[in-house]
Amino acid sequence: MIAELGHYALILGFCFAILLSTIPLVGAWMGDRVWMRLSRPLAGGQFILVLGSFCALSLNFLLDDFSVQYVAGNSNSLLPWYYKISAVWGGHEGSLLLWALILTGWTAAVAKFSKSLPLDMVARVLGVMGLVNIGFMLFILMTSNPFLRYLPSSPQDGADLNPLLQDFGLIVHPPMLYMGYVGFSVAFAFAVAAxxxxxxxxxxxxxSRPWTTVAWSFQTLGIALGSWWAYYELGWGGWWFWDPVENASLMPWLAGTALMHSLAVTEKRGVFKSWTVLLAIFTFSLSLLGTFLVRSGILTSVHAFASDPERGSFVLALLIVTIGGSLLLYALRAPVVKSHIGFSERSREIFLLLNNILLMVATLTVLGGTMFPLIAEYAGYEVSVGAPYFNLMFGFLAPVLVLIMGVGIYSHWKDTPAGTLLRKVPPLAVISLPLALVVPWLMGSFEWMVVVGMFIAVWLTVATALDVWAKSASRKGRLQGWLKTSRSYKGMVLGHLGLAVTIVGATLVSHYTVEKDVRMAPGTVAEVAGYQFKFLSVGRKQGPNYVGDKADIQILDGDGDVVTTLHPEKRRYVVSDNVMTEAGISPGLLRDLYVSLGEPVGEQAWAVRLQYKPFVRWLWLGAILMTWGGLLAVADRRYRMLRKASSEKHSVDIQAQENRSATGVTAGGAE
Amino acid sequence: MRRLILFVPLLVIMAMFFLFQQMIDHDPTEMELARKDKPVPAFALPGLRNPERFFTQEDLKGKPMLVNVWATWCPSCRVEHPYLLKLAKEKGVQLVGLNYKDDRTAALEWLDKLGDPYVFTVFDEEGRLGLDLGVYGAPETYVVDAEGIIRYRHVGVVNEKVWNEVLAPLMEDSGTRESEVKDTRVNESTGSEQGASS
Structure with missing residues (x-):
């Protein structure tokens, strides 16, 4: 009964999506205010219905209703309740329902927080989001319905959730990532509406700026969570594999980063309009493409548990309509008049343009690397592109981008006084180079890529710090001065520092990981990177839905003090007969100690992998800083004021804002 | 004129979609018919462990076996590796490794660390045999029967399910075929001997 109610709510939600995408759009076209006003209640109703449908499916999981095919395929009565909830998005159908839920959630949020927008704009934006939702709901209802039942006879118990997914990281990773993917639909809808x-x-x-920034923040966190999950759950301590599905999430992130910066230029200076619109369409298209690549099964990868080739055609049709349609609209309606707003080659506009170009090249690099095997196969060749290609390309692109960033921070809109930018380079280089050289020396071996990585990380940090120093000058002292800077400025600072922190983590963990595979029996001691790993004992362990071996490994530091005792496990999940490695990790700001069990090699002896991973936490710490920065920027005062401001005054406001920011920047530069 | 430039993104995307359309009907987990039921292409490649010893297509005959394409740069290979060990150890499956576009030192280290399920591993540094076989990416696993004929190609990770549902039945088939084939081979060889003597 619950499943049928959920199914019914989903169908009703689909009907609401149809209404939402027709009435307000037609209303906006004919200028009928009543029709346009319907957009908000329709968006709210659509969200409540899909939420109801989602709750129904969750309830089916909690109540172990194995007559529902999707529940039977992805759950089991032995599964702990929290994994029963996360199992809702552990498979294809449920993760699409989550996608639809988040899309309608974003739509409802736009409806709620758009009081200051002109009515026709609201109607168009919500209508476009409704159109996107029609596609997804149709996809769910036609090809991937999670509410289908086994009738008349249903299985006694479920096939269990993939053990890889039975984990805290997987409870939070997909919702966060989807919040990002789908969040870009708002920027897309604004662009199409415009x-x-x-x-x-x-x-x-x-x-569209605050919406894009929020989506970007979620996407950043989602990718970081995915990387963290892979690190501890896959059991061999890798954190990024350039796997097609990871690439699918990285592409919209790179394009979204470009979009955030490009939107700033368009807002403040009114230039790059066509480009920014294209970028907004492009970013969301890459999100959709990511879904397509995962769902269609045309790419095989670690994440293959969510693929099905039969559904590919439907997603492809969806993609052609959404992306093709919006690009056609773009080609017909984008402004071609050359803008008369001038800026010099030393202006902030140019630096942000360079940022956009480099980020686009990076996006295309990933796209090319992911697509090339497909294209080559179509042409009759067989190739596969692996990590070396991506590492090489990013090892080149990232330094160029960050070096330009460091200088670009000091640029002003329109024009920067000649010589100011060049004057910044020597102090930055003088601080960065020695630090970059001393790190490989401290870590014990010299690597050129470490010098490059540390150089750009320090370069960016110092450039940001010097800028903060200059901007926080105040008669009441530095602290007061810093507190008085705008939240969006603080957000930018945090975002840039976060990138530097992530670069430090990626550089050091890639080059200085120490890895040792040893045969260990009770009493065996092995040394890795100055730590003594002592294998104490190994015993059986009975979990709720698995049996396993659990080892106790004590770790002593150089002085012989006990650091910690780790308990790596090897689990066999009974229902699906899958063997999983649960690593034992001792986390730390400067290093992780990572222990995983391999295969048993004797009565009490095991092959054990011991790893020392320096600065690995910095990877995710940086991502947290970036996320925090993004959210801080959205909490900026001008967005709160914006909500109060009436829409009629809007153009006046913008003019004033532009003048203010222009004088603000000049003042900041003068200080 | 400037308006025309705005159509470029649309055209590029449409070209990409056309490609997808072509790809979508093509299931990478199924082998192209052209290579199915054909002998393993001729090759001469060094072994991974002993570079002096060269292996050829003749080494893939005699028993039905699985030829597993792997590389140290391939994360999914690591996922399937424990199961391959299990197949080799517990089920006695003949596994031959094809180390594809890899680094010899890294590959040897991998086998030392994770265990070696393979009877022998062929080292295909430039991916030449991979190209002839039509390797889509690693990991891939080919079912080769006793006569060295490719019976099946599996793209992606081999696990319990794939083995039980797909590979094991094919291996059994190849086993039965083996006896039939052997008979004909005996006839052929006797035939040719007769021809030579007469």
Missing amino acids: LLGGRLDAAWARW
Whole structure:
């Protein structure tokens, strides 16, 4: 009964999506305010219905209703309750329902927080989001319905959730990532709405900016969670594999990063309008493409547990309509008049343009690396592109991007006084180079890529710090001065520092990981990177839905003090007969100690992998800083003021804002 | 004129979609018919452990076996590796490794660390045999029967399910075929001997 109610709510939600995508859009076209006003309640209703449908499916999982095919395929009565909840998005159908839930959630959020927007804009934005949702709901209802039942006879118990997914990381990783993927649909909807309405001014950029930043923050956190999950759950301590599915999440992130910066230029200076619109379409297209690549099964990867080739055609059709349609609209409606707003080659506009170009090259690099095997196969060749290609390309692109960033921080809109930028280079280089050289020396072996990585990380940190120093000058002291800077400025600082921290982590863990595989029996001691690993004992362990071996390994540091005792496990999940490695990890800011059990090699003896991973936490710490920065920027005062401001005054506001920011920047530069 | 430039993104995307459309009907987990039921292409490649010893297609005859394409740069290979060990140890499956576009030292280290399920491993540094076989990416596993004929190609990780549902039945088939084939081979050889003597 619950499943049927959920199914019914989903169908009703689909009907609401149809209404949402027709009535307000037609209303906006004909200028009928009543029809346009319907957009908000429709968006709310759509969200409540899909939420109800999602809750129904969750309830089916909690109540172990194995007559529902999807529940039987992804759950088991022995599964702990929290994994029963996360199992809702552990398979294809449920993760699409989660996707639809998040999309309708974003739509409802736009409806709620758009009081200051002109009514026709709201109607168009919500209508476009409704259109996207129609596609996804149709996809769920036609090809991937999670509410289908086994009738008349249903299985006694479920096939269990993939053990890889029975983990805290997987409870939070997909929702966060989807919040990011789907969040870019808001920027997309704003862009398409602006094209439809022919109002491609600075205002739309200003409206879509906070939404893009929030989506980007979620995406950042989602990717970091995925990397963290892979690190501890896959059991061999890798954190990024350039796997097609990872690439699928990285591409919208790179494009989204470019979009955030490009929106700033369009808002503040009213230039790059066509480019920013294209970027907004492009970013969401890459999100959809990511879904397509995962769902269609045309790419095989570690994440293959969610693929099905039969559904590929449907997603492809969806993609052609959404992306092709919006690009056609773009080609017909984007402004071609050359902008008369001038800026010099030393202006902030140029630096952000360079940022956009480099990020686009990076995106295309990943896209190319992911697609090339497909294209080559179509042409009759067989190739596979692996990590060496991506590492090489990013080892080149990232330094160029970060070096430009470091200088670009000091640039002003329109023009930067000649010589100021060049004057910044020597102090930055003088601080960065010795630090970059001393790190490989401290870590014990010299590597050129470490010098490069540390150089750019320090370069960016110092550039940001010097800028903060200059901007926080105040008669009431530095602290007061820093507190008085705007939240969006603080957000930028945190975001950039976060990138530097991630670069440090990636550089050091890639080059200085120490890895040792040893045969260990009770009493055996092995040494890795100055730590003594003592194998104490190994015993059986009975879990709720698995049996396993659990070892106790004590770790002593150089002085012979006990650091910790780790308990790596080897589990066999009974229902699905899958063997999983649960690593024992001792986390630390400067290093992780990572122990995983291999195969038993004797009565009490095991092959054990011991790893010392320096600075690995910095990877995710940086991502947390970036996320925090993004959220801080959105909490900026001007967005709160924006909500109060009435829409009629809007163009005046923007003019004033532009003047303010221009004088603010000049003042900051003068200080 | 400037308006025309705006159509470029649309055209690029449409070209990409056309490609996807072509790809989508093509299931990478199924082998192209052209290579199915054909002998393993001729090759002469060094062994991974002993570079002096060269292996050829003749070494893949005699018993039905699984030829597993792997590399140290391939994360999924690591996922399937424990199961391959299990197949070799517990089920006595003949596994031959094809180390594909890899680094010899890294590959040897991998086998030392994780265990070696393979009877022998062929070292295909430039991916030449991979190209002839039509390797889509690692990991891939081919079912080769006793006569050195490719019976099946599996793209992706081999696990319990794949083995039980797909590979094991094919291996059994190849086993039965083996006896039939042997008979014909005896006839052929006797035939040719007769021809030579007469």
